[in-house]
């Protein structure tokens with residue numbers, strides 16, 4: 435039985451004092467009995483948020499990582515540095531990173547490999563744009579992202595996959611629960627072919643893109659959707675309602 439996982443991607447929001455106040459306000463209302471909860475604040479908040487959730491079951495995630503160990507990579511953060519702050523998860527391949535910062539599948543692949551070596555669970559994002567969907571290319575686009583991002587990785591038991599159609603991110607228009615479930619099912623079948631049925635049955639595949647309190651239950655009750663990656667709604671009180679769906 436796959437345990438649901440709700441991940442909050444705070445994106446580039448909140449300076450550290452605001453972040454602490456926000457989390458202090460909601461953290462006691464977050465029920466972690468039934469679901470795993472991961473909060474991914476920006477890098478500057480990781481340390482203080484790490485302390486704040488120390489004695490809770492809420493896990494800490496980062497929004498990005500660089501694949502090298504250390505050295506002359508101005509502005510980058512290594513997996514080792516994330517380990518130093520008790521970061522257990524890290525988002526990779528988010529469409530904002532792919533589109534604004536030109537991250538390729540090859541870079542995403544290196545990051546996933548590095549995270550796995552560092553015992554940090556990658557939250558690997560894949561998803562098509564509106565053109566792909568209108569041209570019925572969405573399955574092949576997602577398949578290629580998946581295949582390329584997981585290249586040369588033999589053990590993916592510690593990976594979470596997030597299906598995030600770009601047209602649903604930050605738009606207020608979520609994929610329907612049927613379409614989201616269909617793609618998550620397709621991803622599971624693809625994993626089954628790339629690896630095996632056992633791995634496919636156990637891997638968590640979540641949906642992201644305009645998840646909010648009003649649609650969380652519908653999406654999260656679908657067979658193949660094992661959780662949610664939440665952006666906009668996770669920096670509001672709605673996050674509590676989504677987790678406690």
Ligand code: PGA
Pocket residue numbers: 443598602603604605606642643644645663664665666667
């Ligand atoms: P959204 O973002 O919930 O604001 O659509 C999701 C994401 O980017 O992960």
